Amino acid sequence: ETGVTQTPRHLVMGMTNKKSLKCEQHLGHNAMYWYKQSAKKPLELMFVYNFKEQTENNSVPSRFSPECPNSSHLFLHLHTLQPEDSALYLCASSQDIAGELFFGEGSRLTVL
Amino acid sequence: GESVGLHLPTLSVQEGDNSIINCAYSNSASDYFIWYKQESGKGPQFIIDIRSNMDKRQGQRVTVLLNKTVKHLSLQIAATQPGDSAVYFCAEASMEYGNKLVFGAGTILRVKS
Numbered sequence: 269e270t271g272v273t274q275t276p277r278h279l280v281m282g283m284t285n286k287k288s289l290k291c292e293q294h295l296g297h298n299a300m301y302w303y304k305q306s307a308k309k310p311l312e313l314m315f316v317y318n319f320k321e322q323t324e325n326n327s328v329p330s331r332f333s334p335e336c337p338n339s340s341h342l343f344l345h346l347h348t349l350q351p352e353d354s355a356l357y358l359c360a361s362s363q364d365i366a367g368e369l370f371f372g373e374g375s376r377l378t379v380l
Numbered sequence: 381g382e383s384v385g386l387h388l389p390t391l392s393v394q395e396g397d398n399s400i401i402n403c404a405y406s407n408s409a410s411d412y413f414i415w416y417k418q419e420s421g422k423g424p425q426f427i428i429d430i431r432s433n434m435d436k437r438q439g440q441r442v443t444v445l446l447n448k449t450v451k452h453l454s455l456q457i458a459a460t461q462p463g464d465s466a467v468y469f470c471a472e473a474s475m476e477y478g479n480k481l482v483f484g485a486g487t488i489l490r491v492k493s
Contacts, residue, residue: 366479371423
């Protein structure tokens with residue numbers, strides 16, 4: 269138990285669907301992150317939020333839309349995805365922007 | 381396990397032996413390094429970290445060595461156990477890039493009983 273909870277753990281969706289991934293951290297951290305982990309690449313940073321404000325969008329396509337209503341919750345809204353978006357999406361948090369990341373167990377996304 | 385296993389270097393060791401996992405980092409300005417362990421079906425977990433003003437740091441059964449001259453990081457695991465089987469990632473950070481962690485591709489460690 270890392271203190272970072274992701275739901276759902278598994279998601280299968282069609283290219284025309286709209287779905288959301290949810291992340292909640294119980295660590296009192298100020299920064300939250302979305303990472304993508306796919307078969308052929310190292311962990312890719314997607315978005316960073318610090319004190320609920322987005323501080324980084326790492327050239328992520330607009331079909332991925334993050335939302336951070338407060339420092340404990342982070343969402344990733346998905347719409348009109350492509351099969352190549354199938355991957356493990358990992359949420360992480362840290363006390364501040366620098367330093368150790370605490371990861372959730374990930375949401376395994378399959379786009380048909 | 382993750383399909384990333386098909387594309388990653390693999391280290392196979394006998395239970396009880398010591399393991400050494402290597403990582404070459406790219407940015408000479410990096411001043412903070414972390415090793416993470418990712419077991420099948422789980423997210424990465426912190427193992428140990430080291431700052432650039434040190435060349436060695438020890439934890440419980442693990443040691444991280446940093447050689448800044450050749451930009452090389454290694455993780456040594458003593459008396460490797462079956463539970464150590466996982467993918468191991470190194471990550472680097474620098475003030476130049478806002479202290480955000482940049483991850484390596486990972487190494488699979490398989491422990492044979």
